Amino acid sequence: MKALARSPWICHYNCNSCNGCDIELLACLTPLYDVERFGVINVGNPKHADILVVTGSVNHRNARVLKNIYDQVPKPNVVVALGVCTSSGGIFAGCYNILGGIDKVIPVDVFVVGCPPKPEAMIDGFAKAIGLLDAKAKGLSTPLAEKPRICMVPTVRPEAEAPVSSEKA
Amino acid sequence: MVDVPQWLIIILALVYAPIIGLFLMGIERKLSARFQGRIGPPLFQPYYDLMKLFSKEALVLNRVQILYAYLHLAFMMVTVVLLVLGQDLLLVLFAHAFSTICLILGGMCVRSPYSRIGSHRKIMQMVAYEPIMILMVIGIYINQGSFMGRDVFLLGKPMLLTLPLIFVAFVVAGMIKLDKSPFDVATSHHAHQELVKGITIEYSGPFLGIIELTFAYEVFVIFGVMACFWTTNLWAGLGLALAGYGTMILVDNLTARLTTNWMVRYMWSIPLVLALSNLIWIYK
Ligand code: SF4
Numbered sequence: 001m002k003a004l005a006r007s008p009w010i011c012h013y014n015c016n017s018c019n020g021c022d023i024e025l026l027a028c029l030t031p032l033y034d035v036e037r038f039g040v041i042n043v044g045n046p047k048h049a050d051i052l053v054v055t056g057s058v059n060h061r062n063a064r065v066l067k068n069i070y071d072q073v074p075k076p077n078v079v080v081a082l083g084v085c086t087s088s089g090g091i092f093a094g095c096y097n098i099l100g101g102i103d104k105v106i107p108v109d110v111f112v113v114g115c116p117p118k119p120e121a122m123i124d125g126f127a128k129a130i131g132l133l134d135a136k137a138k139g140l141s142t143p144l145a146e147k148p149r150i151c152m153v154p155t156v157r158p159e160a161e162a163p164v165s166s167e168k169a
Numbered sequence: 170m171v172d173v174p175q176w177l178i179i180i181l182a183l184v185y186a187p188i189i190g191l192f193l194m195g196i197e198r199k200l201s202a203r204f205q206g207r208i209g210p211p212l213f214q215p216y217y218d219l220m221k222l223f224s225k226e227a228l229v230l231n232r233v234q235i236l237y238a239y240l241h242l243a244f245m246m247v248t249v250v251l252l253v254l255g256q257d258l259l260l261v262l263f264a265h266a267f268s269t270i271c272l273i274l275g276g277m278c279v280r281s282p283y284s285r286i287g288s289h290r291k292i293m294q295m296v297a298y299e300p301i302m303i304l305m306v307i308g309i310y311i312n313q314g315s316f317m318g319r320d321v322f323l324l325g326k327p328m329l330l331t332l333p334l335i336f337v338a339f340v341v342a343g344m345i346k347l348d349k350s351p352f353d354v355a356t357s358h359h360a361h362q363e364l365v366k367g368i369t370i371e372y373s374g375p376f377l378g379i380i381e382l383t384f385a386y387e388v389f390v391i392f393g394v395m396a397c398f399w400t401t402n403l404w405a406g407l408g409l410a411l412a413g414y415g416t417m418i419l420v421d422n423l424t425a426r427l428t429t430n431w432m433v434r435y436m437w438s439i440p441l442v443l444a445l446s447n448l449i450w451i452y453k
Contacts, residue, residue, distance in 0.1 A: 002221075002224070003216075003217045003218075003220035003221040003224060004221045004224055004225075006214075006217040006221070007214065007217045007218045031205060031206040031207045034207040034208055034209070036198075036209060036210050037207075037209070037210060038210075039214055039217060043366065044365040044366065045365050045366045047228065047370070047372070047373035048366065048373060048377060050221070050225075074226040074227075074228050074373050074374045075226040076225075076226075
């Protein structure tokens with residue numbers, strides 16, 4: 001295993017989430033789950049990170065910020081998206097300002113579903129991300145994640161749909 | 170004693186110092202994790218971290234900053250070489266201070282406010298611990314009648330017996346040097362702080378690796394100096410250094426980060442008085 005896969009440092013960006021996912025992510029660092037066993041350190045700085053962890057449903061305002069932060073993570077890197085918000089918009093889906101998934105802004109390597117996902121699921125996601133980091137460190141190309149099929153998309157009312165399309169145009 | 174050529178000593182010191190330093194850092198992370206009820210990373214985690222950092226993409230913000238990172242490392246290597254060859258301790262002190270100043274300048278030449286505040290605080294850290302270092306060297310001078318590091322070994326009796334209070338003050342100063350709580354105001358090795366990563370925030374990939382490598386050298390220097398307080402027996406020296414290092418880790422886990430002003434006030438009162446009273450005591 002490459003050294004990169006043995007010391008994946010994560011940087012966490014709250015991209016308009018309800019904070020549920022963020023609290024569960026921090027639970028991963030507590031003595032009960034202790035992800036530092038795998039060498040994971042939570043750094044507050046994208047320039048030191050290997051894994052960019054994004055929570056929340058991206059909106060028109062912070063899409064630019066998310067892109068900027070992603071560009072600051074040195075290659076090879078992996079993006080992990082936590083919660084259904086990051087795949088479909090979750091409970092925010094259909095709001096006038098929601099883009100509907102962070103994969104519209106940056107390439108996502110691992111989706112972790114749940115609202116919020118359990119810490120065990122997150123650790124599983126990190127394990128997948130570590131595998132991808134290992135492959136990337138060896139110079140292999142890795143496929144992007146498929147959007148999870150379990151999405152919390154409420155039926156969108158037509159009047160709520162209208163501003164989204166006008167914003168995009 | 171066997172006559173070893175000087176160049177061999179220099180090469181061995183430069184190769185083994187960071188290896189020992191990284192190992193000590195590994196012990197520290199494991200121990201801290203156990204203190205917090207966690208299992209903690211593997212013992213060799215700092216080696217993996219360093220290897221990873223050197224394999225990452227090199228993002229250069231500005232060339233001067235990178236130059237300062239290299240100078241930071243170079244001066245620290247000079248410090249290690251001077252110390253291992255038993256040279257003038259004042260010179261060791263200057264080379265060491267230059268190394269820190271390079272880090273400060275590197276933090277100053279970027280636009281990030283976090284990095285700049287980190288640099289300011291690093292200056293305050295230097296203000297806090299340098300007097301202790303100088304008093305320690307003066308104490309060693311009074312003790313043996315010369316500034317040469319190698320004369321410590323000719324003394325015939327351990328330094329700790331004549332300089333116990335200075336040793337205590339040095340352990341406290343070492344905690345500032347190694348960025349341990351409650352003194353880790355400029356940058357910190359674990360968790361977030363209000364400065365995110367402070368002085369090293371704008372370094373990434375291999376350049377952060379250089380800073381980490383320098384830190385490993387620095388751990389070796391602090392550990393080595395603590396061991397030199399008991400020179401007559403190797404195991405006693407090692408035990409003393411481990412006790413000092415263990416105390417640092419314990420206090421690091423017990424206390425929270427405090428303010429810069431508090432740090433300067435504290436260092437200029439209790440450890441400084443300890444070191445001064447030790448000097449008065451041994452003054453002939
Ligand atoms: S997925 Fe659920 S818990 Fe996570 S940010 Fe969205 S709404 Fe909150």
